[in-house]
Amino acid sequence: MGEFDYIRWIRQQTAAAARVPVGPGDDCAAVTALAGRPILVTTDMLLDGTHFVLSEAGPRRVGRKAMAVNLSDIAAMGGSPFAAFVSVGLPRGRAAELAAELYVGMRELADGFGVTIAGGDTNTWAGGLVVSVTLLGDPGPQGPILRNGAKPGDWLLVTGPLGGSILGKHLDFVPRVREALALQDHARIHAMIDISDGLAADTLHVCEESGCGAVLFGDQVPVADAAHSLTDGKTPLEHALSDGEDFELAFAVDPADGARLVKTQPIPGLTLFHVATFLGEAGLFLETGGSRSSIKPGGYSHPF
Amino acid sequence: MGEFDYIRWIRQQTAAAARVPVGPGDDCAAVTALAGRPILVTTDMLLDGTHFVLSEAGPRRVGRKAMAVNLSDIAAMGGSPFAAFVSVGLPRGRAAELAAELYVGMRELADGFGVTIAGGDTNTWAGGLVVSVTLLGDPGPQGPILRNGAKPGDWLLVTGPLGGSILGKHLDFVPRVREALALQDHARIHAMIDISDGLAADTLHVCEESGCGAVLFGDQVPVADAAHSLTDGKTPLEHALSDGEDFELAFAVDPADGARLVKTQPIPGLTLFHVATFLGEAGLFLETGGSRSSIKPGGYSHPF
Known part of the structure; x- marks a missing residue:
């Protein structure tokens, strides 16, 4: 041949x-x-x-x-x-x-x-x-959904557990095309991104494009089983925040829509998690156990 | 950075x-x-x-x-x-x-x-x-011009001298976008291809798509100066027929249109050459000095 x-x-x-x-x-x-x-x-x-x-x-x-x-x-x-x-x-x-x-x-x-x-x-x-x-x-029914539409107060939801994708998910994941279309029947999506650089880094991308900040709720970030299996000294939460190539979606919605989506979980087979809220002030913060600190995303960037 | x-x-x-x-x-x-x-x-x-x-x-x-x-x-x-x-x-x-x-x-x-x-x-x-x-x-004014519209009797014209592009033209050529648009003002183009695999191989591509054959006129193929500079044992004409990456256009037109285009040369700065005529029978032939023989294209194909 x-x-x-x-x-x-x-x-x-x-x-x-x-x-x-x-x-x-x-x-x-x-x-x-x-x-x-x-x-x-x-x-x-x-x-x-x-x-x-x-x-x-x-x-x-x-x-x-x-x-x-x-x-x-x-x-x-x-x-x-x-x-x-x-x-x-x-x-x-x-x-x-x-x-x-x-x-x-x-x-x-x-x-x-x-x-x-x-x-x-x-x-x-x-x-x-x-x-x-x-x-x-x-484009879907809501037109092209960009990264730049998040507003202070909006909730950031993710479509599944994060971290440890290197153990296999980065190869075998099912892209969330159907879920992203279905979501548009249930809420106006202000901004959306797929998690390829890591939750923290990708949240920051949305913040930068939207001209706002965000606080990530460490206690609410869903941690994948795979993130617990890694034994490289990082905590499972650190993996969930910084591992790239998870390919879950993260999207911003009005807080009322966010609360409703998390409560009703309207998409069969999909669990939505509230992982962050957008802020009027710039910067990225992590809140765990009631205390809030500024963080720098540790997501993957190609070294030049 | x-x-x-x-x-x-x-x-x-x-x-x-x-x-x-x-x-x-x-x-x-x-x-x-x-x-x-x-x-x-x-x-x-x-x-x-x-x-x-x-x-x-x-x-x-x-x-x-x-x-x-x-x-x-x-x-x-x-x-x-x-x-x-x-x-x-x-x-x-x-x-x-x-x-x-x-x-x-x-x-x-x-x-x-x-x-x-x-x-x-x-x-x-x-x-x-x-x-x-x-x-x-x-698409231009004639819509997408495919490889499959050449008819027996059509002339195949090329937009410039061929061969020896490895000496520099393969890097520095100016793609014939403007010329291809201008040509559509002057004749109905039945089929077109850019010469990336070599004139003979690309002529055969057009033949296969159009369900016909062609005879290349060795004495009329314009040979680039660069094809004369190569000293690898092949003749300049062999280079013109088989060297890839010339990125001139080869296109099929009705013979009356072909004769008119070659005679009037209506595109400023561009010289068109009649290099082949399409045949009802399958196959690719080369005619030189009045004798016609079947040829196999020596154009570049990525070795698998």
Whole structure:
């Protein structure tokens, strides 16, 4: 199998889709927007040794994760995905095996979320595995939900327990696309983000964009079992606050809506937790056992 | 400088654009389509050692090329580009320097073609430099021009001399976006492709999509000066037929339109050459000195 055989194979795997009038195999694909609506666009690149370890995860889970992290970004805007474009840099020598397995992993999630793999670029090189996905989506019923709409007094809710994702969740999580759409039926969402850098860091991102501060309630942050399993000297709460790649959603709502959502838990299978309240003053604080202190997020930032 | 400083810097460099209601810095960007028109999407990944040699080209020319190859794909559809998404994998240790220079190189072409860099993903790793660009565009006046519309008897024209691009043109070419738009004022274009795999291989791509064959006229193929400079045993014509990454356009038109275009040369600064005619029978042929023989394209295919 060579590059062109692979492209031919992918075209055979690609069903016609109404939103993709031109699919894989030409110089460009063509997609259609919904009338009068913008298109959401996100792109994420995964690199061997940074976002996964190929020898441990295997190519299928890498492909799955490459699709999942992009789906999570669409979820974080409250949107609905429809088309993906996939570029890969394959290590020479095992390119054919990797390409096929990556594609299977990507299709697993793509099919589950109604996404057509509409194009891409296939390359080989002497380096490690690289997978870059660009995902297109439609805004949900509340339009694109940005990071900049949180108001002082708003509650920040999260969609699940946090911390320790390195033990497996960072590869195998199910992106919260359906939950983000369902939530829009129950409350006006002021701001939303997916937790990729860590709860504290991502809360700070929302604060900075919204021009406010926030206090995180240490006693209310749901801590994942995995965060208890890690034995690196950090407490489970520290993991829940600072571990990246949890891919739960964190979103700001009016406090009355927040209280109602936490009380009624309206989304089947989903538990919402009130983890922070936004403040008029800038800064990020952590309140535990009744005492409040300023914190600096320890989330992941690529070292330059 | 770290990842977040870089993202902040990019946001400062990004002017508001009507087609990009949500720009860099959120989980997704948002772009708008023209009413009733599809959006063209293309993606290309460049890898150190395969598509460029960083130590020879320098990061600025790599950034420029990453944008240029995608612009060339939009040109090959006859479209007009408007928004780019850029993902990079940066070697740790020199990430800051590379990131800034790559961006300058990309902006050089993006600005020249009215393209907003609307989002991306910045990563570091222990591997070599990877740059992946996804480019969006609008179809031109003739709609998306595919590879599948060539008819037996059509002429295949190319937009410039071919061969030897490895000596520099593969880095420094100007993508034929403007020319592809201008051509649509002068003739109905049946099919179009940019020459990235080599004239013979790309002609065969058009043949396969269009369900026909073609004969290349060896005596009429314009040979670039660079193809004469190479001393690897291949003839200049062989280079013109098989060298990849020339990024000239090859397009099929009705023979009467072809003859008129070649005679009148209606695009200022551009010389069009009649290099092939499509055939009813399958296969790719080369005619030189009055004798015709079947050929197998020697264009570049990534070895799997």
